[in-house]
Amino acid sequence: xxxxxxxxxxxxxxxxxxxxxxxxxxxxxxxxxxxxxxxxxxxxxxxxxxxxxxxxxxxxxxxxxxxxxxxxxxxxxxxxxxxxxxxxxxxxxxxxxxxxxxxxxxxxxxxxxxxxxxxxxxxxxxxxxxxxxxxxxxxxxxxxxxxxxxxxxxxxxxxxxxxxxxxxxxxxxxxxxxxxxxxxxxxxxxxxxxxxxxxxxxxxxxxxxxxxxxxxxxxxxxxxxxxxxxxxxxxxxxxxxxxxxxxxxxxxxxxxxxxxxxxxxxxxxxxxxxxxxxxxxxxxxxxxxxxxxxxxxxxxxxxxxxxxxxxxxxxxxxxxxxxxxxxxxxxxxxxxxxxxxxxxxxxxxxxx
Amino acid sequence: xxxxxxxxxxxxxxxxxxxxxxxxxxxxxxxxxxxxxxxxxxxxxxxxxxxxxxxxxxxxxxxxxxxxxxxxxxxxxxxxxxxxxxxxxxxxxxxxxxxxxxxxxxxxxxxxxxxxxxxxxxxxxxxxxxxxxxxxxxxxxxxxxxxxxxxxxxxxxxxxxxxxxxxxxxxxxxxxxxxxxxxxxxxxxxxxxxxxxxxxxxxxxxxxxxxxxxxxxxxxxxxxxxxxxxxxxxxxxxxxxxxxxxxxxxxxxxxxxxxxxxxxxxxxxxxxxxxxxxxxxxxxxxxxxxxxxxxxxxxxxxxxxxxxxxxxxxxxxxxxxxxxxxxxxxxxxxxxxxxxxxxxxxxxxxxx
Numbered sequence: 084x085x086x087x088x089x090x091x092x093x094x095x096x097x098x099x100x101x102x103x104x105x106x107x108x109x110x111x112x113x114x115x116x117x118x119x120x121x122x123x124x125x126x127x128x129x130x131x132x133x134x135x136x137x138x139x140x141x142x143x144x145x146x147x148x149x150x151x152x153x154x155x156x157x158x159x160x161x162x163x164x165x166x167x168x169x170x171x172x173x174x175x176x177x178x179x180x181x182x183x184x185x186x187x188x189x190x191x192x193x194x195x196x197x198x199x200x201x202x203x204x205x206x207x208x209x210x211x212x213x214x215x216x217x218x219x220x221x222x223x224x225x226x227x228x229x230x231x232x233x234x235x236x237x238x239x240x241x242x243x244x245x246x247x248x249x250x251x252x253x254x255x256x257x258x259x260x261x262x263x264x265x266x267x268x269x270x271x272x273x274x275x276x277x278x279x280x281x282x283x284x285x286x287x288x289x290x291x292x293x294x295x296x297x298x299x300x301x302x303x304x305x306x307x308x309x310x311x312x313x314x315x316x317x318x319x320x321x322x323x324x325x326x327x328x329x330x331x332x333x334x335x336x337x338x339x340x341x342x343x344x345x346x347x348x349x350x351x352x353x354x355x356x357x358x359x360x361x362x363x364x365x366x367x368x369x370x371x372x373x374x375x376x377x378x379x380x381x382x383x384x385x386x387x388x389x390x391x392x393x394x395x396x397x398x399x400x401x402x403x404x405x406x407x408x409x410x411x412x413x414x415x416x417x418x419x420x421x422x423x424x425x426x427x428x429x430x431x432x433x434x435x
Numbered sequence: 436x437x438x439x440x441x442x443x444x445x446x447x448x449x450x451x452x453x454x455x456x457x458x459x460x461x462x463x464x465x466x467x468x469x470x471x472x473x474x475x476x477x478x479x480x481x482x483x484x485x486x487x488x489x490x491x492x493x494x495x496x497x498x499x500x501x502x503x504x505x506x507x508x509x510x511x512x513x514x515x516x517x518x519x520x521x522x523x524x525x526x527x528x529x530x531x532x533x534x535x536x537x538x539x540x541x542x543x544x545x546x547x548x549x550x551x552x553x554x555x556x557x558x559x560x561x562x563x564x565x566x567x568x569x570x571x572x573x574x575x576x577x578x579x580x581x582x583x584x585x586x587x588x589x590x591x592x593x594x595x596x597x598x599x600x601x602x603x604x605x606x607x608x609x610x611x612x613x614x615x616x617x618x619x620x621x622x623x624x625x626x627x628x629x630x631x632x633x634x635x636x637x638x639x640x641x642x643x644x645x646x647x648x649x650x651x652x653x654x655x656x657x658x659x660x661x662x663x664x665x666x667x668x669x670x671x672x673x674x675x676x677x678x679x680x681x682x683x684x685x686x687x688x689x690x691x692x693x694x695x696x697x698x699x700x701x702x703x704x705x706x707x708x709x710x711x712x713x714x715x716x717x718x719x720x721x722x723x724x725x726x727x728x729x730x731x732x733x734x735x736x737x738x739x740x741x742x743x744x745x746x747x748x749x750x751x752x753x754x755x756x757x758x759x760x761x762x763x764x765x766x767x768x769x770x771x772x773x774x775x776x777x778x779x780x781x782x783x784x785x786x787x
Contacts, residue, residue, distance in 0.1 A: 092571050096521065096545045141767050169448065170635060178530030178589075179761035180550050184772055188638035193448045194774065195558060195635060198532050198548040206547060210562065217569030219444050237530075237763075283522060283547060286540035409531035411589075415493050420536055422546065 094315025098213065099280035099427075106215040108276040108428075109222065109265035110160035113384035114153045115377075116231070116257030122362045122373075127385035128258075129156055135232065135257070143181055146230035146259075149377075150175070150186030153259035153384075154226055158190075161222070161263040165190050168263065169220030172207040174198045175228050176255075176376055177237055178409070182228055186259075192224065200405025201301075201330050202284065203227040204260060204380040205424030208401075211264050212278040212426070221266045228259035229375030238294065238410060251296040251334050253358060253374035254367075260380030276391055279398075279427040282312040286407065288420035294406075294413050298335025298358070298371055301404040304421030305331060306342035308402055312425045313348060320350045324396040327387065329379035329403035329423070330358035332371030357382035357403075379403035391430040398429045446667025450565065451632035451779075458567040460628040460780075461574065461617035462512035465736035466505045467729075468583070468609030474714045474725075479737035480610075481508055487584065487609070495533055498582035498611075501729075502527070502538030505611035505736075506578055510542075513574070513615040517542050520615065521572030524559040526550045527580050528607075528728055529589055530761070534580055538611075544576065552757025553653075553682050554636065555579040556612060556732040557776030560753075563616050564630040564778070573618045580611035581727030590646065590762060603648040603686050605710060605726035606719075612732030628743055631750075631779040634664040638759065640772035646758075646765050650687025650710070650723055653756040656773030657683060658694035660754055664777045665700060672702045676748040679739065681731035681755035681775070682710035684723030709734035709755075731755035743782040750781045 092098045100106070113128045120131030130152060137148040150173070158165050171192040175182040180196050187194065199206040207225035214223050232242045234255040240246045269275060287304040305328050313320060320326065320343075331339055336356050343350055357379045358372035383401060390396045408419040444450045452458070465480045472483030482504060489500040502525070510517050523544040527534035532548050539546065551558035559577035566575050584594045586607035592598045621627060639656035657680050665672060672678065672695075683691055688708050695702055709731045710724035735753060742748045760771040 092521070098571050143763060143767065169444070174550060176531070177761065178763065179528070179552065179759065181759070181761045181764040181769075184638060184759040185764070185769065188640055188772055191637050193635040193637050195562065196550040196774075198526060198550045200531065210547065213569060213571060214565065217565060217571070219450050219565060219569070283545040285543050285545050286536060288540055407531065407533070407536035409529065409533045411495060411530065412533040412537070415495065417533075417537065420540055422548075 096311055097280060097282040097315035100216040104216040105277040105279055106212045106264040106266060107269050109263040109269050110157050111262045111384040111388055112153045112156035112160060113260045113381040114149055114258055115381050118367065119256055119258050119381060122367060124361055124382060124386040127389050128381060142230055142233035142236060143177060146182040146228050146233045147186035149259040150182060150226060150228045151189060153261040154187055154190060154224060157224060157261035157263050163222060165192065168192050168222050168224050170195060170214060170223045172197055172211045173226035174203045176234050199422055199424060200407050201374055201376050202403040202405030202422050202424045203376040204383060205401060205403035205426050208262060208426045209281045209283060209424055215264045215266050222263060224261055224263050226261040227376040227380045229255050229377035230257045231255045234375055248370060249295050250370050253297060253330060253332050253371045254369040255375035256361060256373045256378040256381060258377035258381040260384035262384060273432045274392060274430040276428055276430050279429050281427055282308050282425035284308040284423045286420045286422050288418055290418045292418050294408055294419060296334060297374060297406040298332035299338055300406045300419040301421035302331055302335040302338035303342060305339050305402055305404045305423040308423040308425045309343060310346050312400060320348045323353060323398055323400045325399045326350050326354050327399055327401050328356045330374035331356045331404055332358045334371055401426045401428055448663055449632060449634040449667035452568040456568040457629040457631055458564045458616040458618060459621050461615040461621050462509050463614045463736040463740055464505045464508035464512060465612045465733040466501055466610055467733050470719065471608055471610050471733060474719060476713055476734060476738040479741050480733060494582055494585035494588060495529060498534040498580050498585045499538035501611040502534060502578060502580045503541060505613040506539055506542060506576060509576060509613035509615050515574060520544050520574050520576050522547060522566060522575045524549055524563045525578035526555045528586050551774055551776060552759055553726055553728050554755040554757030554774050554776045555728040556735060557753060557755035557778050560614060560778045561633045561635060561776055567616045567618050574615060576613055576615050578613040579728040579732045581607050581729035582609045583607045586727055600722060601647050602722045605649060605682060605684050605723045606721040607727035608713060608725045608730040608733060610729035610733040612736035614736060625784045626744060626782040628780055628782050631781050633779055634660050634777035636660040636775045638772045638774050640770055642770045644770050646760055646771060648686060649726060649758040650684035651690055652758045652771040653773035654683055654687040654690035655694060657691050657754055657756045657775040660775040660777045661695060662698050664752060672700045675705060675750055675752045677751045678702050678706050679751055679753050680708045682726035683708045683756055684710045686723055753778045753780055
């Protein structure tokens with residue numbers, strides 16, 4: 084392992100930053116909606132917005148305002164001025180990323196708009212880290228969001244229709260998460276969290292066509308990225324204290340564990356899915372679990388960061404998962420391919 | 436200048452790669468539709484696809500097939516195997532990037548999905564170059580596309596309605612462009628084309644709301660990025676042999692020249708707009724000019740690369756321009772903000 088670390092990229096598709104260049108998480112923020120606040124991880128959120136419109140007039144504006152809150156809070160916690168943030172990597176689920184276009188323009192930070200469906204937090208984090216480690220800026224911010232109502236309107240049926248949802252369907256998280264990455268070592272309490280590298284994902288298409296069962300569509304992509312990461316780094320699954328997928332839900336998790344088991348990796352004892360963790364499915368009526376870009380984003384920047392800072396998890400593989408569909412591709416009878424981007428985060432103390 | 440080059444980032448928002456790390460354009464491909472083939476730059480295209488459906492069944496599938504053709508051709512011309520391409524940076528105009536999800540999955544190259552509206556070729560090229568120069572891979576591919584019919588269906592009215600278009604409206608280019616970037620110096624005839632750096636753009640919103648006049652919406656963003664680039668590099672406009680915007684059209688060009696003139700930069704004698712160049716507006720009924728991600732993509736990979744290889748232009752600033760709107764944001768009465776990403780390309784000979 085140590086030898087390989089010197090290089091910035093290894094194996095077929097993974098990146099490991101040079102030891103000294105690994106970006107630091109300078110600050111992070113997680114903003115959720117009412118339902119997320121009431122969920123098992125609600126206590127770890129920085130802010131809970133009770134009003135579903137977030138003070139806005141439309142669902143899209145509500146989502147934009149969540150982004151604005153998360154970015155503003157992350158910058159505030161970083162003690163930087165917004166002018167010091169060189170680039171912003173962000174996106175959302177809506178067509179043409181309009182939540183982002185209208186959510187972050189107020190900050191006037193040069194924007195790289197990205198789209199990875201619900202894997203966007205992983206893509207944003209990885210590109211942000213590559214930018215910082217590559218020497219293109221001292222500080223960048225990586226951000227994403229989703230909103231139940233704007234997503235249902237975009238992809239399925241407007242909430243106002245009150246249509247029934249099958250048990251394998253997930254509930255789009257209302258929330259936004261933002262991370263400020265820094266090249267310079269932060270002057271703050273240890274442990275510090277750093278990005279070691281990651282594994283950008285390929286599109287994996289098993290031919291599934293059910294937009295109400297996205298966990299099953301995404302599980303093969305998650306399995307592919309996790310497998311590739313472990314193979315590229317040449318490490319066993321217990322190299323990570325936790326392997327965390329985005330929003331597979333109960334159905335997708337089962338498929339993931341089986342697929343990886345077939346390939347010789349048992350991750351059951353260290354696998355967590357943000358979609359399963361974010362709600363209490365028995366009392367919150369969320370069926371298969373949470374989903375959306377916001378699902379992994381608020382779980383990372385709330386609960387996961389907390390666990391790492393507390394020392395419970397030293398090194399994790401964070402693998403947000405995305406289902407690549409649009410209302411048009413779905414109505415035209417296309418399959419729902421998946422993609423998953425893996426990011427390695429490590430908590431570091433002077434002693435470690 | 437030379438001193439600054441040593442650093443990888445300069446000024447407020449620009450990047451200049453270290454001299455030795457500047458990525459090479461290993462190959463590029465431009466595939467256009469029938470109308471593009473008949474246009475003034477048609478002769479520079481690698482392939483013209485006469486069938487508007489490109490052999491597919493839907494407009495979206497047609498666009499995906501254009502991407503597949505462009506990527507396949509660029510890889511073929513690079514003499515690499517597709518397995519050697521480490522990452523793909525790409526996107527398109529359609530909601531949730533479905534042209535890309537279905538267009539490039541066949542290549543099984545890890546994907547960074549990006550969205551910059553019609554500025555996507557610039558964003559893809561810049562991120563690809565940052566990845567190669569940063570040492571994250573020897574070869575990457577940057578790609579985008581658009582299609583008249585899929586774009587009209589997405590943003591305005593399906594072509595089949597036959598609605599009238601105002602004279603300030605543009606015509607979405609049917610086409611796809613792809614570039615293979617290499618860290619290693621290619622063994623081929625000079626001049627070699629390299630990416631020196633670039634200037635990622637900010638969202639610029641002048642409050643315009645007319646989705647039929649996108650040139651006016653995007654011109655302020657183009658002006659902002661060009662101004663920032665010239666200021667960051669501390670160079671006059673004639674540092675570039677040509678400053679090339681994406682799809683401002685006649686209306687947007689006029690605004691761009693005025694805005695830059697107000698800031699003290701006269702670029703009239705070296706400004707070209709891909710949207711104006713790609714069609715003959717008198718005979719092709721395209722009104723204000725071409726637009727769409729494909730507009731700057733096929734012009735770059737066809738005509739512009741030709742001019743640089745021929746030695747007519749040594750150094751250019753390529754500034755694709757994007758209008759950030761969606762059918763939803765437009766119908767909700769929002770403005771159409773713009774964004775423009777600048778990329779510096781330079782033709783290099785052993786003597787230069």
